[in-house]
Amino acid sequence: MKYTWIDSFEGLSRLPADIRAELESGGQIISVPAGTQIFAPGQSSDNLLLLLEGTVRVQQKSETGREVFLYRVHAGESCVLTTACMLAHEDYSADGIAETDVSAVAIPRATFDELVAKSKTFREFVFAAYSRRITDLFTLIDDIVFQRVDVRLASRLLELANPDDVVNATHAVLATELGTAREVVSRTLSEFQRRGWIEQSRGEVRLTGRSGLARLVKSSGAHS
Amino acid sequence: MKYTWIDSFEGLSRLPADIRAELESGGQIISVPAGTQIFAPGQSSDNLLLLLEGTVRVQQKSETGREVFLYRVHAGESCVLTTACMLAHEDYSADGIAETDVSAVAIPRATFDELVAKSKTFREFVFAAYSRRITDLFTLIDDIVFQRVDVRLASRLLELANPDDVVNATHAVLATELGTAREVVSRTLSEFQRRGWIEQSRGEVRLTGRSGLARLVKSSGAHS
DNA sequence: ATCCGTTTTGTGACTATGTCACCGACACGG
DNA sequence: CCGTGTCGGTGACATAGTCACAAAACGGAT
Structure with missing residues (x-):
């Protein structure tokens, strides 16, 4: 089995061959320069992003124009929170900005959905990513308050x-x-x-x- | 098709008959009195809870003993955030307390996983619930800060x-x-x-x- | 009723944080 | 060398959080 970007992701490396193939053919590697707005509120994203290089900062604008930092996505992690909104066909309320030059794999909605259905390992990957983000948010709130x-x-x-x-x-x-x-x-x-x-x-x-x-x-x- | 608790959930009512059957047989209806601690940090939950009646308050304790309210789960909603941690086999860092007498359906981990694999409608339900919670958390942070x-x-x-x-x-x-x-x-x-x-x-x-x-x-x- | 212990609420003084309105220092492109 | 915009500094004031108590309200138990 040849080495691909998939092996940069802890939870994905153990995927069976057929699923790997599907991921590879479905995903498209993209790169964007530092400063690019990767997703924005009111613009529902159609892809799950898996970061290969660089970091993405996710923040929220308030009505008053000020901004709060929510979390940072590093290489080897995924912008998984967008996917909930993506699958729920809802708009995302935060915006994501490339802090550095970024390369990532974009998995289209349909592929993502199929993989979630087919592969238990992939499901675990997705839910673990969620888990991580959510507890991060909890700690953030805790920090801000206390x-x-x-x-x-x-x-x-x-x-x-x-x-x-x-x-x-x-x-x-x-x-x-x-x-x-x-x-x-x-x-x-x-x-x-x-x-x-x-x-x-x-x-x-x-x-x-x-x-x-x-x-x-x-x-x-x-x-x- | 007979009327069951499933019809109390917006996103689930359109499930095909076989999936409904599986949900019904897999899920177990439980009730707990007001004040019960439904889940606690360090105690990984093995069930997805779907609330039929009552409300559950989810909050986080800080190291200093103080508490922050995170969100409230109402009847017809699910404690979906626990599931991420459940499937990721991680501990949940917040605790959930029944504010009123509560009745709920508990879906065991295995059933949940299987349904996510099998049914697109169920997946959509799950991800929509996530989406809702996450945007709630974002608004909470926004509120606290601004x-x-x-x-x-x-x-x-x-x-x-x-x-x-x-x-x-x-x-x-x-x-x-x-x-x-x-x-x-x-x-x-x-x-x-x-x-x-x-x-x-x-x-x-x-x-x-x-x-x-x-x-x-x-x-x-x-x-x- | 009266007393007692607990819970809830009130208050003042003080510290920490956020806001507003500036100003000056610096960097960079003409 | 001179604008122009960004960045950092500062004082005055408003809002919020902390601490240390005290007063009130309640719920038994006598």
């Missing part, structure tokens, strides 16, 4: 930092990631800087004291 | 009021419904009372000025 902003910011910085301990993001971006206001991020970052945990320059944050940030996060019974 | 507490409280009171314009709930309960603190609810209710929109007594709120509450809700581009 965690202090400084803790959440520290935790997010640790997550977003690249191997050189640098986070490339404006205060405004960080603010929507946390569902808070830019000013709050600015003030909190100043405080972190005062404590010697970070250094700032336009559009980037350099972590100079991971341990301090980590301690702050740990100090409040954090999960992630 | 809506003022007074607006959310007013809106919730209107929702929870029985036909006599009475809401039976302590301030503490209302607080967890909104993911806020009891004191905030107390103060906001006092303000509503001062404006003549409600009257209070221990454990209940009487709406005497729905219009005022409604105006408050409408005044901030509300959705629900």
Whole structure:
């Protein structure tokens, strides 16, 4: 059995040969540049996306124009929540934006439906993906309601930092990631800087004291 | 075809006869008294529940012991989110509590899986239920982040009021419904009372000025 | 009825977060 | 070198959450 994109997905690699074949012939590999709007509210998607490379940020716009970050889809994961809406013929209320250049496999609705019917393994893959997303959303809600902003910011910085301990993001971006206001991020970052945990320059944050940030996060019974 | 509980569910009534039969024989009708813990974190449920009567409140406990209300399952709906975790063999992180006496149909994991495989209509039912829950969660997050507490409280009171314009709930309960603190609810209710929109007594709120509450809700581009 | 323990509600002081209205610093393309 | 737009900083104020209590309301039990 030859190696294909299917093997990039944990739950799919054990699919029987006939199903693999169907997936491969039904799915189409697409790539889009960073910044592309992959799906948008009111525009019902007709494909299930399986991410091969890059990340997609899913967020929701409120009536007032502000935005909340919901979750991020990484390579090897699927935009599975869209599929519920896809199969239910409902519009999706969030929008998805490619944060980096992205390549993905698009599985058309009909193929998806057929595979769900035919293969127990595929079903398990789909439901596991759901499970993951849903618990993510639960933790998000929990965080928003109960965690202090400084803790959440520290935790997010640790997550977003690249191997050189640098986070490339404006205060405004960080603010929507946390569902808070830019000013709050600015003030909190100043405080972190005062404590010697970070250094700032336009559009980037350099972590100079991971341990301090980590301690702050740990100090409040954090999960992630 | 005889009338069964299946006909209480919009999306299921059009199932072909053989599938109906399988559902009926596989599902077991259960009833539990108000206050029962129907599922709990760390205890993976082995059944899909379809609610026939009553309501179930789904909430999440944080590490700190406080609780957030996530959503409410009404008669004619299903606890579908548990199923993802059920099929993914993962533990559910939220708990479900019967708010009233509840009767429901429990579909065992195996039956559920088989029906999903066999019937397109059943699949559509399941995914539509997902879709509903997920968009509910999105709206919840949106609300928590962007809506003022007074607006959310007013809106919730209107929702929870029985036909006599009475809401039976302590301030503490209302607080967890909104993911806020009891004191905030107390103060906001006092303000509503001062404006003549409600009257209070221990454990209940009487709406005497729905219009005022409604105006408050409408005044901030509300959705629900 | 009266007393007692529990639950519910009220309140003030204080902290944290969000909002508004700015301003200045910086980057980039003419 | 000069606009123009983005980014970050700041003070004043509004809203929301926390903490520490106290007062009231209720439900038995005597």
